Amino acid sequence: MRNDLNALLEGLHNRDARSIARAISLVENDHEAAEVILTSLDQQNVRSSQVLGITGSPGVGKSTLTSSLVRHLRSQGKRVGIVAVDPSSSITGGALLGDRVRMMGHALDSDVVVRSMATRGRLGGLCAAAGAAVRIMAASGCSPVIIETVGVGQSEMDIIRLADLTLMVLAPGLGDEIQAMKAGILEVADLLVVNKTDCVGAETLSMDLEAALRGRKNACQSRVFKTVATTGQGIDELAIAIDELDAICRSSGEHDRRRHSSLELEIVDWAVELLKPRLLAELQETAYPAEPRQTARKLLARLCPLMIDT
Amino acid sequence: MHNNDSPFRVLIGKPGLDGHDRGAKFIARALRDDGFEVIYTGIRRTPEEIVAAAIQEDVAAIGLSSLSGAHLRLFPAVVEALRKAGVNDIAVLGGGVIPEEDIRQLKEAGIAEVFTPGTPLEVILEAFRNACRQHREIHQP
Numbered sequence A: 001m002r003n004d005l006n007a008l009l010e011g012l013h014n015r016d017a018r019s020i021a022r023a024i025s026l027v028e029n030d031h032e033a034a035e036v037i038l039t040s041l042d043q044q045n046v047r048s049s050q051v052l053g054i055t056g057s058p059g060v061g062k063s064t065l066t067s068s069l070v071r072h073l074r075s076q077g078k079r080v081g082i083v084a085v086d087p088s089s090s091i092t093g094g095a096l097l098g099d100r101v102r103m104m105g106h107a108l109d110s111d112v113v114v115r116s117m118a119t120r121g122r123l124g125g126l127c128a129a130a131g132a133a134v135r136i137m138a139a140s141g142c143s144p145v146i147i148e149t150v151g152v153g154q155s156e157m158d159i160i161r162l163a164d165l166t167l168m169v170l171a172p173g174l175g176d177e178i179q180a181m182k183a184g185i186l187e188v189a190d191l192l193v194v195n196k197t198d199c200v201g202a203e204t205l206s207m208d209l210e211a212a213l214r215g216r217k218n219a220c221q222s223r224v225f226k227t228v229a230t231t232g233q234g235i236d237e238l239a240i241a242i243d244e245l246d247a248i249c250r251s252s253g254e255h256d257r258r259r260h261s262s263l264e265l266e267i268v269d270w271a272v273e274l275l276k277p278r279l280l281a282e283l284q285e286t287a288y289p290a291e292p293r294q295t296a297r298k299l300l301a302r303l304c305p306l307m308i309d310t
Numbered sequence B: 001m002h003n004n005d006s007p008f009r010v011l012i013g014k015p016g017l018d019g020h021d022r023g024a025k026f027i028a029r030a031l032r033d034d035g036f037e038v039i040y041t042g043i044r045r046t047p048e049e050i051v052a053a054a055i056q057e058d059v060a061a062i063g064l065s066s067l068s069g070a071h072l073r074l075f076p077a078v079v080e081a082l083r084k085a086g087v088n089d090i091a092v093l094g095g096g097v098i099p100e101e102d103i104r105q106l107k108e109a110g111i112a113e114v115f116t117p118g119t120p121l122e123v124i125l126e127a128f129r130n131a132c133r134q135h136r137e138i139h140q141p
């Protein structure tokens, strides 16, 4: 095991595809090697990399757009990471992860690192796992690292907070634009993209969104980007806007603020993950009162003596 | 400490030129419904693309589907691509319209299990579970 771990760390250092993949699995499964792996990462790379979130309803073209964007980024010589998160079935725990179907054009490119990740019904823990995958990729020289996630559900929205910048993708004909505005989803988006502009309804959707965005503070954030992900139309312009906004955020201090709050999110998520098995074990061993809130408080008081407000 | 309950991960790929992915999708869904995390790569993939994806996704097994009759060439090509990549812990399983007389040849070429349209679903699922358990044993001594 020791030797395996050393070989793995060596492999990570050399950007070896298997080592990167293996490291992500070990951390995702909370293997005991997780801490050594994560602390050995090149923190300089982790800090400097750009983390992009791409979110939106099912089928709007997130994966196709990602693939298109990757083509553009590769032409600039950038090494890119992609963490594609899809929901697990809450009943069986299984998941069908199909985002790769749209990205196979890059399959033989060793500088496009793709990882599919299932939510595994984690209430928390998802940010911890996805955040670790992002770090591992960033440490191996990937910048940007793109997180693709379906914009439904709280845990998915939480993952987006790991990103430095978030693209919200919409498409005509899905009827979710009103929904998006109501749910305040526009607020979490830094850049709005209307994809499938080759389809009917795209123009109306774009105009509605532009109206909703009026009054936003900077130019790229009050624009609606129009793309056809399948052909690459509009991608160059989008990529330029991403870099512009990234530069603005870095110089204004917004970037650091976001990194700081995503770090907090990850720490809390890990703490809860690490605590969970201990709580369950403790519950098995001792008889506690049946009232759940009171029990929770007593449990915590036992496990964390510093929590004195019992 | 290692969470042994973590789901098994497998990849379902469809090498070759025929565009019929009903079989591949059926198996992918059946595996998902059995609790697997299934990475699906879509149709018309080269053996090299399938292997590169399997490595990045750190799966325990690759399931291949072929209805074109090219299985004698395509399935062993995936085994070969794995070998070239220095991978010896990912099992390759294959299914499709495969004549009885080809099965032995495929197994000799390193395909762990071969399924035909008559193979009961439970047998297929168990073969994937087995491959994943073996993979887990190698990685958690």
Ligand SMILES: Nc1nc2c(ncn2[C@@H]2O[C@H](COP(=O)(O)OP(=O)(O)OP(=O)(O)O)[C@@H](O)[C@H]2O)c(=O)[nH]1
Binding pocket: A056, A057, A058, A059, A060, A061, A062, A063, A064, A065, A099, A102, A150, A195, A196, A197, A198, A199, A227, A228, A229, A230, A231
């Ligand atoms: N006409 C048209 N079709 C597109 C465009 N972009 C994507 N599509 C198609 O839309 C479908 C869904 O695309 P995906 O990229 O898989 O969408 P997604 O948002 O990643 O989907 P999920 O991951 O399942 O939520 C595919 O059939 C794509 O080919 C576009 O710009 N125009």
Ligand SMILES: [Mg+2]
Binding pocket: A062, A063, A064, A098, A099, A148
């Ligand atoms: Mg997708």
